Amino acid sequence: TFVHTKCRDTSKVYLRSKNIFRQFVPDELVKWEKPFPDYNPPDYTSENLRGKPWADSENLDEMRWNELDGKINRVSHITKYRIENKRPQNPFGRTGLQGRGTLGRWGPNHAADPIVSRFYNGKLQFIAIERGDTGEMAIPGGMVDPGEDVNETLKREFTEEALDGIDDKTLEELWKTGAELYRGYVDDHRNTDNAWMETVVVNFHDDKGILNEVKFKAGSDAKNVRWLTISPSECLKLYASHEHFIRLFAERHNIHL
Template identity: 50%
Template sequence: MPEWADPDIGSFHPQFNAVDGCVDRTSFEGSYKIENGKPLNPLGRTGVTGRGLLGRWGPNHAADPIVTRWKVDAKGAKMNHAVSKRPILQFVSIKRKDCGEWAIPGGMVDAGEQVSLTLQREFSEEALNSLDAPATERAKTHERITKLFKSSGLQVFKGYVDDPRNTDNAWMETVAVNFHDESGFSLFIVLQTSDL
C-alpha cells in the first residue's frame, strides 16, 4: 500500500467529518454519514465498496488551477473572434502522458497543505515541468507563477466531482480557481507536461 494511502478500516480509526491530524476529512458537501465505521458517499451508492483507487476513506480533496489569458497578436493587442467579435480567451491545459487525454493541471491536496499552495504546486509540476528545468529557469518561472497565483484568483467551483474512481466509501472533491493573466506575462513561459 502506498505511504500516502489510508490503511483498511479496522486497522485504524480515522476521525471522519473533522480534521484528523493533518488530514482534512471534512466534506465540501457538509456532514456525511458513517456506517459500520466507513464513510458513505454523500451522493449515493456507486456499486463499488471500499476505498478503491483513491488514497483516503471519505473525501479526497483536489485543487484545480484554471489559468487563462486573452489571445494577443504579435503587437500584444487582444485578438477578437471573427464572428462574435469578442476577445478570445485561452487557458492552459495538459495532455496526460498516462492516457493521452487533455486535462486541467491539478492534483491532490497533500496532508496538512493549504489549497492555495496545492494550486501553485500542481500547476508548476504539471504544466511547467518545474522539477526538471535548470535552476536559473526554475527561479524565473517560480517568480512569475508566484506573482500570478498571489493575484486574487476567482473560485469557480468547490464540491463533489463525478469521478470514475469514486466508490460508496471514498470520493473526489475539488476546489477550482481561475487565475486570469491580464498582463500576459505567461506568454514568456514555456509550457510542457511533467509528472503525468
C-alpha cells in the same frame, strides 16, 4: 438535479484493475434513499495502496471522520457524510463499487484545480494537460498533501504538471489573481461508494501578458500540455467534472457555453 455518471461507467474495467467492473446503477436508483435490494457491488481496494505513505490504512477504527484527523483533512466541502459499516458513504449516492478503488483516502479525497488563463487574439484560453491515466484533456489539478494549504496545492500542482516542476518566478504576479469558482464534489471515474474526489477550482487570469513568455512542459502525471481555446461552438470533452468547471470559468469571462 445532478446525478454522478462518470463514476458509474460499467463499460470499462476499473482503473488499473484486472477484472473489476462496476455494478450497473440506473439513474433513478443512485440516491441511497431509494431501495435497491439487488445492490451488492464488488468490494475493491487496490493492492498498490498498501503501505503507501499518502494512503489510509485498512484500520478504519483509528480514523476521525468529518474532522481534521491530525494533518489529514477528512472534512467534506459538501456535507457531514454518513458512516455505514464503519465506512464513509458517498454523499452523491451509489457508484456500483465499494471499497476505495485506487483512491488514497476513505471518504473525501481533497484536490485543487488551477485554471490558468488569458485572452489570445480575442479568444479565451486556458492551460490544459493530457492525463497519463485516461488520456483525456484536463485542468492540471492534484491532491492536497496532508497539512498543505490549498493555495499551495494549486501552485505546486500547476508547476509539477504544466511546468515540469520548474518554479517560474515570473508567475508570482499571476498567483495573486486567484478567484475561486467552485468548491465541492467531482464526478471522477475513480469514485466509489466509500471514497470520492472533492476539489477547489481557482481561476488565475493573466491580463498583463505574463504568460506569453512562459515555456510550458508536461511533467508528473501529465503527458502533454497546451493552451485550449474556449468557444461556444466547439464542444469540449474533458476529464471528470472539468467541463462543468470550464463552463463556470467561461461565464466569469462572459462567454456562455
